[in-house]
Amino acid sequence: MPKGDTVIVFDCGATNVRVIAINRKGEILASESFPNNTRPDHEFPQYRIWDVKEIWDKMCKASRKVAGQINIDHIAGVTVTTFGVDGTFFDKSGKMLYPVIAWQCERNRFNNEKY
Secondary structure: OOOOOEEEEEEEOOOEEEEEEEEOOOOEEEEEEEEOOOEEOOOOOOOEEEOHHHHHHHHHHHHHHHHOOOOHHHEEEEEEEOOOOOOOOEOOOOOEOOOEEOOOOHHHOOOHHHO
């Protein structure tokens, strides 16, 4: 196959963290995934957060496994997809200001009685 025919997809979802290598025909060349799960918030143990370091470590581990199964000289691009609803804020230096609150966390429940 010609160079530049492989795309690496990093996908961080609520149930799995995965990395997939696909070619221009949409065929999966290699893939690796690990279960994803929330953790108790360190400051508020009754609430749930995403452990960003744990997710990053899983992404790195999965990408190393996928890269070992393909010709990395054929990589044309990389794309990243993540949760649609969870996020956090960073300061100008790149420091995360607050943990990523999971959508399953009680803090995200809408209280109809207030409105």
